[in-house]
Amino acid sequence: ERRERSRRRKGKAEHETSGHEGNKRERDQTRANKNEEKIESGDQLKEKEKALGVKKKKKRRKKVVETSSEPETSEDGDDEEEVNNDGEVRPELLSPEELEKLKEAVDEKKKLIQSLRGKPWPMKQKLVTLRESQLFVEKYEGALGKGKGRKLYAYKVMMTKKWMKFQRDFENFKIACIPWEMKIKEIESHFGSSVASYFIFLRWMYGINMILFSLTFGLVMVPEALMGRAYGSIPRKTVPRAEEAGAMDFAVLWDFGGYAQYSVLFYGYYNNQRAIGWFKFRMPLSYFLVGVGTVAYSYMVVIRTMARNANESGIGDDNSFNFSWKMFTSWDYLIGNPETADNKFASITTSFKEAILEEQESRKDDNIHLTRFLRVLANFLVLCCLAGSGYLIYFVVRRSQKFALDGLENHTWWERNEVNMVMSLLGMFCPMLFDVISTLENYHPRVALQWQLGRIFALFLGNLYTFIIALMDAINLKRKEEKVVKYNITMWEATLYNGTGSENSTAPPITIHPADVPRGPCWETMVGQEFVRLIISDTMTTYITLLIGDFLRAVLVRFLNHCWCWDLEAGFPSYSEFDVSGNVLGLIFNQGMIWMGAFYAPCLPALNLLRLHVSMYLQCWAVMCCNVPQERVFKASGSNNFYMAMLLVILFLSTLPAIYTIVTIPPSFDCGPFSGKNRMFDVIQETLESDFPAWFSKVFSYASNPGLVLPFILLMVLAIYYLQSTSKSYKEANVELKKKLQMVIQRLDNF
Template sequence: MGLKKAVWYTRIIFLQKFTRVNFLIFTLPIFRVTFGLKKNSSFCSYFSSQMFCLFSLSSSRQVQQMRVPVVSSSWNIKQSQTFRRFCEVVKYILSYFVLWKRGIQRIGGHFGGGVQSYFLFLRFLVILNFLSSLLIAAFVLIPSIVFRSMNLNSTIAPTEICLQYDPKPGVLPVFYTYFLDLVSGTGFMEYSYLFYGYYNNSVIESNSFSYNIPLAYLITLTSLANRMGDTARLVVVTGGGAVGGYSMLVFTGWDHGLQGNRATKLKQNNLRHRLQVDLEEERLKKKSASLTLGQTVSLYTLRVFLNLVVLILIGATFYGIAKATQFSQSMNPTGFMGLLLQYLPSMVITASNFVVPLLCDKIALLEKYSPSTTVILALLRAVFLRLVSLGVLLYTLWEQITCKGDISNENCKPCHYYYDQYKCWETRVGQEMYKLTLFDFLITIATLILVEFPRRIVVDHCSCKLTQLVGRQEFLVAPNVLALVYSQTVVWTGALFCPLLPFINTIKFILFYYCKKITLFQNCQPATRNFRSTTSNFFFLLVLLFGWALSSVVLLYSVAKIHPSYGCGPFRLNSAMWDVVPGAVKMLNHTSEEFLFYIVQKEQREPQQPQRETKPLNHTATQWNQHYNYAFEPDEEPRPY
């Protein structure tokens, strides 16, 4: 439209100028006759040439002025189009670097979106743990290695009775002891960067640089679980939802950028699986709506009874875990028997996590829910079992470490914790989390080699009725997702006591992907009952938040309530781990301290308070301690702002 207007304006101006020039040409003979000028005189030539020059210059100037906005807008449009094409090219190039993109697409095409959602969730956790490992390495591990190489002496607590902690083996190590130490986290593994007890409380101070290892350790490893929980919460808020009907799937489900027969067939299979899920959900809804009153009452009675059975199974599991933990911590044998007793809680938890969810899955099939509801219900029951079993283990450990909260007990009175049995209790908790992580990985590999592959071989080469009735296994999404949630919860809980646990979990999840992919294509058959993947993705992350909540409770209790060990770790001088924060604030200069106090005071101010008279800020470390109820002595008099 702008170009057309410019053309019309140019025509109008040309006509106006042409009329003016014609008028001058017609009046030129009158001037020539009146003043007696000759036809070819210099004045006539000069007059005519000047008129045409003025016409051409004024016309071109006005046309150029009108073309400037058009050219400018056209240039902006071209630049935006070029930038958009550049972004599309960059996005297309980066798509080749997406982790496991082609493999996950192939899984979705062969086994549906439900199974594909498991592998997408696994990829999300791999990236989450990898980024966490980078943070720990940057702020805790590398500074600790550098400071230890500088031969800095860490400060020792004055209480001599609680300082005896020497985990280094006193005998000549052999391969057998190396293996036991590797799988149990003791010996040479105990006094290494893997566990809490190896880190010291060094503080580097100079005129231009200061670094506090205890503060960096606490802030990094406590904020880690919080930030990962924020990421999961964000995905839950933005990722929930269901497919909006058949029309949405039919008219908007196809990807028109697909190229090649392989990608097209995979997308067709994926859409077919999703349509089957929707049709199955609709059929079950119609069936449940057509039930009579007697059938409805009998169905709900059956569901109540089955829920009671599930609660009894879960309660028995919790009792067994508590007893196994108490027995394991009370015995101190050596050798292979000691290794078995150390792994007794892990074995009981793993066995219960394997058996009870299978029973819950069979019970959920009897309740006659829709496929998506069945998966979600089994997921909630299994996550309750796994997470609360982990909570029972930790609660039993806390009871023994703190003498059931009775500080006046003879065992806990000298050191404020059970020193005789737990000389470095943080490392002991880290060892339990390490053993849970390692044992879960070993059980997964053993199940793949000793159960899943032999089952497929027997079914393929044996034609008896029993083997054909059993058939190939199906990839059960709910138990596999719960295994990931359980592993991630163990990492969040144990990262404070075993800082390298996120790195170990990253390697573990990467191996999980390839093991699960192999068993999926080699040993499994497509599921007979599919379920909607969008709803499942939402519940996967919601269940992950349950694990994050449990780990947050454990971390808060450990940081604020339990006395740190005197003989190990970066908090050996503090009465609680959190005390390092006001201690670090106390070491700030006056301006930074007043600014920080002003921020805290502003956040805690009542929103509807009347305007008060502004006074100069005059707060010292004593007022910080009174504000947060910490018993520190003032080191100086109040200073004016």
């Protein structure tokens, strides 16, 4: 229709100008040439369009001057808009072949944009090519198609771009929603990635404890509080009459006794009723499955994180091209503080010197006998410290048991809390003693750091297991006391029955208040209380040490430096450095105590969550205000899996005592959800017999038969051995290929 209108206008204006036909042919020929040139090449399209645009503008001015008719001028304007509207190609004027070529050119530009990052070009050429390709795609992408299809295609292109922009904005929003991300980035810019790795690890531990708290709080504590029997209805949920007077005292509540002991915070409060509430919630089964599920989830998360870190770190040895790696990958580009940058520069310089002098140092003829003697002496002193700390913990635990038999109210605050305080003080001062002893060994700093971490790990682990052994002795004493109390309760019930029902059998039965009913010692609650006290004392010791050892030290150095005899900042005491390894080890062992005691104290995940939340803000403040960057800044990538490996070991060792008590020790007879059963895991068999068909319980019993379980475990061990052997062969093949590649490169260089 547009062309028909154009021909009609030509007929009307034919008598007014004689040279119009020649100019029209020339314009049509130029337009055809221009369209052919537009699809010739994607790289030369812009230059030809600019040249042809200038020519068309000149011709247009000439036609306007020569023509006096308004229809002719409007016709020329329409033609010019069709040919050159800011250099845009009109798709209706292109042939199918030309349109296909333009589509191919757009696709090639898109592929070039995607693969531009890997091109071996100079950066200037990459930027120019990227800018030109993006302009070309934006200009001609929406012009593809014909008629209504072109509008639909342009709409799809627009929506695709908006969707990509939304995805970028959403990714930025997700990063902004990560807890404490900006605080950690600020610390990373001042202290490097090594100090930031501790806070990233703390945030990761916070996420794990959030899941553990959700499981324990949602499936154990809340159902018992809402659907279980109320406080005071049964003896296990009532404070004894002898303890009512001081049940609300601060000292009693601080030791988690009184009303805190007889609440949902501890194991003994929960009833052994199989189903509670109108929902018929299976409380004993839920308690057991939550305890097992939290451990299984922790194993899964730790192993998965270790595997992801191993995949991200890659494989291969770091000995190849050692100086090249040090030259191009040693700098930490996240550092934003000049002091940290100077320390990092000094660290890189030291690492180069160490790499150059390592072989010379190994060839030095030192007094090897003296060195061996000093190292043996240092290890002997460390073993003495470990043995002394273990004996001290065992001694104070046995002493606290005697205090408990005499009555804690008759002793001082230190005597009531000396177990927790002694363990906290040993964890504070023994690492300092190990650091002093390590100066005798004359190890390389990296080797000395590994020995230091190993000794602190052994100290914490020995103290923890000494504490567990002492608790086992306390459990045995409680079980002996339980037998005596159980016999006394039987005699008391018999005496009560004989005294009330001898003459008048129709008399109403005597009602006894639950607070007056005698009850046995609940060893599960005792274990939970010990772990809660240990966590609280360790937290308080950490915070007090942070305020006194870091904050007050920084205040003294800052304000007394100008009036002191020597330079306090450069000499003694100076500002403190942030101890990454010590803080991480403390965090790991604190989490181990949570895994070990959470089965007997469901409140432990909540307390640990609160502790980690406060520690994040307090330690971030202390680092930025009181600490200085380390003299040697280490990259954090090499220590991620080391920390995870220690966490996995602690997880395994902390679950062993809990599994032992669940499998071997009978539960208390009058407290907890498993009272009245021979073993705690009998709740599984009871549920299978009561709530599932008979064939299902038979299948489960067959599946749990040792004759089937042991071959399955053997098969798993063989599969692990096969996979490990395959991985080892792949690594060896990788090393051989590297050697062959180096030989080929050397031959090519020689050629």
